[in-house]
Amino acid sequence: MTSFCLFLCFQGDYVWLDHKTGREFDVPVGAVVKLCDSGQIQVLDDEGQEHWIFPQNATNIKPMHPTSIHGVQDMIRLGDLNEAGILRNLLIRYNEHVIYTYTGSILVAVNPYQLLPIYTADHIRLYTNKKIGEMPPHIFAIADNCYFNMQRNNKDQCCIISGESGAGKTESTKLILQFLAAISGQHSWIEQQVLEATPILEAFGNAKTIRNDNSSRFGKYIDIHFNKRGAIEGAKIEQYLLEKSRVCRQAPDERNYHVFYCMLKGMAPEMKAKLGLGLATDYSYLTMGNCTECDGRNDLREYSSILSAMKVLMFTETEIWEISKLLAAILHMGNLRFEARTYDNLDACVVVRSPDLVTAASLMEVEPKDVMVCLTTRTLITRGESVTTPLSMNQGLDVRDAFVKGIYGRLFVWIVDKINAAIYRPPSCESSLIRRSMGLLDIFGFENFFVNSFEQLCINFANENLQQFFVRHVFKLEQKEYNLEDISWQHIEFTDNQDALDMIANKPMNIISLIDEESKFPKGTDATMLYKLNSQHKLNCNYIPPKNSYETQFGIQHFAGVVHYESRGFLEKNRDSLHTDIIQLVHSSRNKFIKQIFQADVAMGVETRKRSPTLSSQFKRSLEMLMRTLSVCQPFFVRCIKPNELKKPMLFDRELCIRQLRYSGMMETIRIRRAGYPIRYSFAEFVDRYRVLMPGIKPSHLQEDLRGTCQQILTARLGKHEDWQIGKTKIFLKDQHDMQLEIDRDKAITNKVILIQKSVRGLQARKNFLRLRSAVTVLQKAWRGYQCRKKYRIMKTGFLRLQAVCRSRKYYRSYRKTRLRVTLLQARCRGFLVRQAFARHLRAVLTIQAYTRGMIGRRLCQRLRAELQRRLQAERQRLAEEEQLRNQMTMRRAKAEAERKHQERLVQLAQQQEEREREVKEEARKKKELLEQMEREKDQPVDHSDMVDRMFGFLGDSGPLPNQDGQAPTGFEDLERSACAEEEEVLGEGLRLPEEEEEDLSQFKFSKFAATYFQGVSTHTYIRRALKQPLLFHEDEGDQLAALAVWITVLRFMGDLPEPKCQLVINDGSEKIPVMTKIYETLGKRTYKRELQELQVEEEVRWPDVQKRNSVRHKLVSLTLKRKSKITEEVARRLTEGGDYALQGNSMLEERPTSNLEKLHFIIGNGILRPTLRCVTFTSLKETLEI
């Protein structure tokens, strides 16, 4: 913050920056404070430039009124109601593409130089029947107010559109016309005609200038007439001051009137040929500005629109053709060449004979010779005598140009009249009372060029008039308002431009009349005129006389500034009359049209023509008429502003704009306002705006005594005796008071804003906090839920596990208990069983023991008996011998001898006994050894094959060598012997073992089964032959073959079929593959039929007839066990030769002899793996075993 002596300024504040350059059109520029640092201020102005303000230049900046910061719609509201304020307001709005702004009832329109989307049908609808100020400023709002005021107040309206060339007057006029046509009518013919007048007027009255591609070179006032219902009924166009000189001369880069270029571009070639026309570049009148084309305009298209507009406005074909003829004649005239000559020491000239001359003359239907004479000589009539004098070349050229201008000017007037004839309906008596009109004045604004000629004087004079009208209107409005509001305004004074107007045209000896007078005076020249002006007006403060007698310029202080006029050429221009010769020439023409447009001139006599009104008097008269018309109208003002000279959008030239603002006279409004109370508020507005200054004041709509409240505020804030006034509905304030109120309001609002901000921030923070809190709660809820669920799940799992553990323990315990019990029971049972078994065993053992002991006992007994027998026999023998010997010897001796012999025999017997015992011992020892050996062999690997062979050795011809008696297998030798021994030995009867209960199987007789199921002739009796077909029916080929193979194997196992004779050693390793594996492999391939058939076919082809059967068999062989062995040809042959056994279908059985184990495996394996074969296997076995 920096404090200056004048005011405090903060960063971001808006200020006015006055560079104080002293230039005429320099006004303070708006700026924003960027930095406040140690007494210096950095500001950024509206143009985007930065400036440092030092304390010594502190007066260069002033605070900006708040209303100026962001712009207002009505500039009357600006606190800074000055040029700078208005300029900035226009600038900031223009930068936002807002081109319209009000200043009271005046509409300021800044030319956007681009098409803005603000003229649509929607906009027309939006602005219809709205009060000014109700909607944003717009040209339509003005048009709408004009129209509705007219209807409401039953009063004629006018709309004065002014501004520099190119500021947008004509466009605004057209927009208003469009709006009126849209809201008033029903697209009637007359409406269309009124609208179509514009293109014709523009074609003949507009041209491309450096400022405007479609610059109107005349002023116009269109008076539109409305009927009672508000529909367009007609119109009248008034034209002012067409710039005729343009026909002959154009500044660089400018063009002649559009119509010439359009005609040359758009006219049909044959018509052009008739008129002798070529290209625009062929005509010197069209090429002076070196510009025949205009960007953005299409001359060809324009021409057709001109023609169609002419047709709408009732131009006949002949008229159009006649117009074209005259235009062509003008162009040809322009191409005439003059040559300077001297006759009798007099400068003279001749027109070079050329096709142009002939064509021009023929188009005007005059003699070329007459044209030549007319352009090179002048006839003067003095005292009844006519004298012809030659003209110099320059004079000749001037005459030609004057003629051409005369033609064009009159043509233009004729066209306007023609248009009026079409669109103007003179009011009938009663309709004049109810008919209302609305005038649109599209007139050139105040002009101040480097060199200003007579036309500028006329234009500025017109603007001076309009300005006065404007000022009076504004002041009148002000007065009206003060009166209405009961405000004392007597002390408010204002000055208008009456003095200047008086000097130019009103008071006797005014400038216009002096010029006029001098124009009519035969000897009058521009110099005499200037002299008279000087002498008459040099004391007038609005007149600025030339600085010296050589100076030809005089100045006039206009409302918008001083303009210096170049007096040379004034009189000539003012006279604006054609020479008699030319009128004569026209008179001689056979062309009715040219005669018609010159009608007035031709009709006038020579003398009357001399006294014919000058241009200025004509203009003054029409202006007076216009002002009269305007004065009875309710006026609206549109001030068009051109933002730059380059016709570029978004470019704002401050100096150019401020100049136009000054010329527009808008400052007068401001001045008038300033003289009184420039700031006004309605009570409601005031209360609403300033109620913040006093606590406790309610808004306006809740107030009962608004006036009282306003007074209360004003008294409190400004003091009772200050210069402010309260009207009936409004408050009137001076600038400084408003400023004071604004500053106070600003402070108060700032405080309130801070309060509101505080509360809002608090509210927001609270809201935010609550939102956060609820969010947090939600989060927490979710999180806690999640946590709890997680814990619960863990706990649940834990409990489940606990339950499981408990249950398992319980079960374990009960299991253990049960087990224990079961074990105990088992133990008991086992014990019981064991005991039972033991008892049984014991019994058995005892029995065995008993039997064995019995047997031993019997054996011992037998032995003892035999011993006894032998001993008895020996005794008997001794006795016999004793007897015998007694005969021979003494008794005693015989006895001794017999005894001795008996003893010898006893010894022998004892020896025999001993011998026998030793044998028995030996045998026992052998048995023991054998047992031990068996015991040892038990741990040795068993040769199953041998075992089987041994086991089934009893079948006789089985075994490695079939049909040979085998020996009892090792370990079973004793069986035979013991069986034999048992047969020999009578061991007596042992204990009978309990008989097993037998099932009654009588119903399930095998014979019965065989009779039912066996195929063919097979019976339940065993046949020792190979079968032709399986016993049972099998669907599967494999099963059939397997069944046959099984049967053959059974036969072989039983020894009823011989083993294959040929013992081939096929070392393909397949022998090592267990039989089971082979059987297993054949499974899955349940049917080989297709394969088989294929094979058969194949074989048939290869081995016709003979080998057919064999190949099938071969296949059967290989398919049965799927043995893809390398069967040699021999095997194949053998197979094909095979007799009864040939259909064995098993290579295993065919190729080589197999062991019993293999056979057994094969039989049982098939039984296991082929469920359908189980029956067969069983049947085969059963049949076999039944034998």
Ligand SMILES: Nc1ncnc2c1ncn2[C@@H]1O[C@H](COP(=O)(O)OP(=O)(O)O)[C@@H](O)[C@H]1O
């Ligand atoms: N309201 C507008 N919107 C768009 N362009 C405009 C507008 N007013 C004027 N212009 C442009 O400015 C040019 C000059 O306008 P014009 O009305 O002919 O100026 P003036 O009649 O004041 O000499 C137009 O040709 C047009 O390009």
Ligand SMILES: [Mg+2]
């Ligand atoms: Mg214009």
